[in-house]
Amino acid sequence: MIDRTNMSPVRNTMAVSFPAPPRDGISIHQSLAGAVRWWTRPDVRVAIAGQSSPLSATETWLLDYLVRNSAVRMSDVASFQNVDRSTVTAQISRLEERGLVERHHDTVDRRAVLVSATEAGEQALEVQASTAARLYHRILEAWPAADREHLVMLLERFVGDLDAVGSTTVGRS
Helix, strand or coil: CEECCCCEECCCCCCCCCCCCCHHHHHHHHHHHHHHHHHCCHHHHHHHHCCCCCCCHHHHHHHHHHHHHCCEEHHHHHHHHCCCHHHHHHHHHHHHHCCCEEEEECCCCCCCEEEEECHHHHHHHHHHHHHHHHHHHHHHCCCCHHHHHHHHHHHHHHHHHHHHHCCCCCCCC
């Protein structure tokens, strides 16, 4: 059916309508998508890692979690990532094959498997972090210092809010 007043198709009135998303939400989503797209590009990952076999984005934050938390149960790693244990097992296996993490049994509860970053894993993460820091500095060096400091403050606040929300409100409007 055509609405003759504006010559556009008339939508089924039984369809569910959603409120328009907030404009700032759209801009934030588009900006973050652009940043993630840039950060996950293979050439950028290699430049940041300084090697031909860089850590993936998931491997980076997983390894960072292990470095910050020492020996961690596999179930805790799965909870941290909000995935099932089989997913974590595969991820840890890949890192273990590269010598970046190691698994061992808990001395208190032999049934539990603990995973921790190796010295090589800590070094790989440090190389990546320091290389990334230099790259970000080079990208932003033309910005006034106050703008760079403000960006850092807003990003830290935003990430803190994301962590606080978790997945409990994802998909809700």
